[in-house]
Amino acid sequence: MRLFTFQRAANVDEAVASGAGAAFLAGGTNLVDLMKIEVLNPERVLDVSRLDLAKIELREGALQIGALASNTAVAEHAEVMRAAPGLSQALLSGASPQLRNAATVGGNLLQRTRCAYYRDLGTRCNKREPNSGCDAMEGWTRMHAVLGVSDKCIAAHPSDMCVALYALEAMVRVRGPAGERDIPIGELHLLPGDHPEREFSLRPAELITGVRVPIDALAARSRYVKVRDRQSYAFALASCAAAVQVEGGAIRAARFALGGVGTKPWRVPEAERSMQGRPPTRETFARAAEIALRGAVPRRDNAFKVELAKRTAVRALMLSAGAPS
């Protein structure tokens, strides 16, 4: 770890005022980990963990979740479990209880990839060091993305929570020097393109203060399915957050987001529209999944993810629709 300056912000205004060029520290489960292996090397760390941003409440038809609410607090919150069960399931499928106790919603929104090359200073990585090359591309790609990839980066987005929030069409509230704004979660994460080092649409000194999850009949039907190499404490090979609303035997509305397969949480509007008005059957869901995976770019070790992601999506959609599998 390199030497850095440590400061603690007394309030949000102060954090924003002195946030430029600093790394905000909340739970530290990701930032400190990456600082220890010298992948992230901020000169200044600004501790925001004691700000009053941990509240979780159901207000104005939405779950208002403070950025410093812990993953555990959100996952075990009664309103979350009732109104957006898919979000609770996604959080509980990630990391370990110890990590979930420390990790925060704000931090989780900005969780860095688990690409093994990104974390290994002995290899080349465009995300870590722009234009240095990517050793993952022709290397061990089992855990890498098949959607949203570029010829600069194939690192998979790691967060389970973000996948669920995307399916729930959450809005991310940020405060910056220019004031407050809301970012649709689908626009928070950037595709790698030619600049995999640019990961988020946040502007300098912008601090995430909370997340707003609209609560409706669809959110209440949300479910999360995660396939991984062991039962706990493993990143997704493929995951899916799905929400399906059925009326009179036909799908009224449906959304699903994929995890483990994209460079960011992945949704395909056309796939979702394809289900509208159709019966909630395996065929309907399989067709939607097929559309969602169009354009997938499989590599040697992750080719199986294309089929696995489809099956995972079908499972999540079936569960959400309450259809017999």
Add this chain to the structure above:
Amino acid sequence: MSDEIGKPYPRRDGRAKVTGEAVYSYEWPVPGILYGVLVTSNLAKGRITAVDSAAAEREPGVIAVLTPFNAMKLPGGAKPADTGDRVVQVLQDDQILYSNQPVAVAIADTFERALHAAAQVRVSAQALPFTVRMADELHAAFPHDIRTSAGSQPADQLRGDVEAALRRAEHKVEADYETPPETHNPLEPHATLAVWSGDRLTLYDATQGIFGVRKKLAKAFALPPGNVRVITKYVGGGFGCKGSAWSHVVIAALAAKQLGRPVKIALTRPQMFGIVGGRPQTQQKISAAADKDGRLIALRHETVSTTSRFDDFIEPAALVSRHQYQCENIETKHRLVRLDIGTPTYMRAPGESSGSFALESAIDELAHELGIDPIDFRLKNYAETDPIEGKPFSSKSLRRCYELGAERFGWQKRTRRPELVLRAGKLVGTGMATAAYPANYTKASAIARMNPDGTVLVQSGAVDIGGGTYTVMAQVAAETLGVPYEKVKFDLGDTEMPEAPRSGGSITAASVASAVEAACRALRQKLDAMGERPRKPVEALGEVAPSEERKKYALHSFGAQFAEVEVDPDLGMVRVTRLVGAFAAGRILNASLARSQFMGGMVWGIGMALHEHSVYDEKLGRIMTRDLADYHVPSHKDVVIVDPIFIPVEKDDVVDPAGVKGIGEIGITGAAAAIGNAVFNATGKRVRALPITPDKLL
């Protein structure tokens, strides 16, 4: 006082370990200590042309960066002290032989500063062509004799005419099996603290064998062994990787000598992958045939395993086929291929765990082909004597293990045809396998002392790698001397004590218990001769060694593993919902600790079956699963019911004086096969390459 042996006493080191009182090797309070962190190579092969340590040396607190260009030359050289001792890379030359090889060491006044300094060191090297792919070197595979705790054995063995038997066989299985490279990851990484006083060296080392470390260090520094003292009071897991003195041990002593201050080095987690061994990859081919009555008439087991360019380690995976089943025609072959990797080493049941996966899967395949219950098939081919050498078994309770395990597991309720049982949307399957491991025993010594206050101190230079040596040896001493267990203290882990073997090959309990018994018997005789309570401490030494009689027998522990799995039919995820193991391993010294040992082995069997894989990037020649998030071992949720049972006393007067067969390794043998067989029973899919990950079942 009597019947202390076998009692389920809690482990004596347990409290110290869970409260943090236990002082591990890295933690010995030594004044003036310096912290070393290794710099390791990014290249898999090459020659170091320069090491730029200027930036590192400018950092606060950095004392030195030692490289091949400025490190002292070892007076005794870096060559191994004896066969079985590993070749190490200790800054003596400019060669890079594998990725992650130590190429320098940064020394600073704190661990954090040394870690950061190590990251600042830039190594320039001329890259050379390499390969870490077994397929690239199969053409150059060569036979190599097998060296285990039981001694040396030939690479190849043939009894009868396998080819002819295969030709006339009515039922046959010919299949290829693969086990991946795996890496040990004890919670305590390798760590060494080196303190010089003149020409005397004291090492606090996380090792499974203090005398081997002493020998190697004495040789490297051209010292009489008596000048090197090795102390190891607690080990946070060994599993084979701590069975050798690896590069960092020598480098710590070198740095301490050169800098004139104590130096300690602990490996970081990513440094565990390559420098300190691992289970080598194996490719195994089994050809097995049976006649129409289900009698095994041919068994051929060919295995290839990987080793480094510069050292020989062989995973003797086909050994298991030499002893497991009665068969007139048995052929076994061992081959090695050299790759540009760090030298592999012993990992829990080296050979028996990987080999039993292949053999016990093939036996299951043959039973399925014959339509015979897998236990019945094994009973039809039960070896009453060693199938190749014809020797009687010193004891063998495998039949009883099948019975006990089957009953405990509920094997009779099994559905033989695959893909028939669904539970909550999951396919359910069951499978079983035979477990076996050699009953190793070697020379050992111990000293027992009776104090005037009635307390007893017994010492032996063994180590306790978690198996419970501190506890069980006190039990053996108490029973042999006829004194209360509480009055006996057993101490270990110091080369000043009587010599004991390296704790590997499940050898410690058998060997050290026999030595402790001998010491205590000698002490008892002395005390009885004195007739009165001693006013001064009275001591007696016990030394034991294998008898000639032992050579007339085949000596093994046996067991039977039973697994139940649930498989998601669409998503391929496997969960082992139940694992039952029934074992017979001589006299059990402590029922509670034995249960833990068996259980630990079985849990590792789950990991071997479903999770563990050191994945190489073939283009970089580098292991990329370099931490415990990428290198998977079972999580709690993967371990549902693990249920070991055992025969408390399997009488065996031959195996060793204490009648003990070690149990450190048998728990993993057969476990992966039982799980794979259960996956087949659940899904109809036979996965012959471990680990069984979801993609293989889609």
